[in-house]
Amino acid sequence: MSVLKILTWPHPLLARDCDPVEEIDSAVRHLVSDMLETMYAAEGRGLAAPQVGQAVRLFVMDTGWKERAPDPVICINPEITWSSPETTAMDEGCLSIPGVSARVNRPAQVHMRWTALDGSANEDDLSGLAAICAQHELDHLDGIVTLDRVDRQTRLALIEEYTA
Secondary structure, three states, X not given: OOOOOOOOOOOHHHHOOOEOOOOOOHHHHHHHHHHHHHHHHOOOOEEEXXXXXXXXXXXXXXXXXXXXXXXXXXXXXEEEEEEOOOEEEEEEEOOOOOOOEEEEEEEOEEEEEEEOOOOOEEEEEEEHHHHXXXXXXXXXXXXXXXXXXXXXXXXXXXXXXXXX
């Protein structure tokens, strides 16, 4: 296992749609292991493959590890199949935009399907921080960063803060 370099905005890979993972092989298992080590080392709660230079539909998250024992979730080819009409706004940080936090409005609950590292099909209803984190990481797989989720004026102010 090793800590990977996290790409920072505006790296072009962060604006690209990612390809599906075709096969869960040793390369994917190794990538997941490195991504988990990288996420924990960076003190993040989630990390998507494009953030470490891999344009595949894969992310890892662990929303509660700072308060309790690590319990990571590995999401391969995830998709949100339902979103609640109720929304919630939360300040979101991003390991690819260090030092910047953007208030993003998202559905408060989602239903997500994904494949686990062992190849099993999974689905779950997510709410709270888990729902926000999953949506944030899934955005990365679609080439979207938090700066794309705010209005123009806020985006310009956040970019100025980031580049200062």
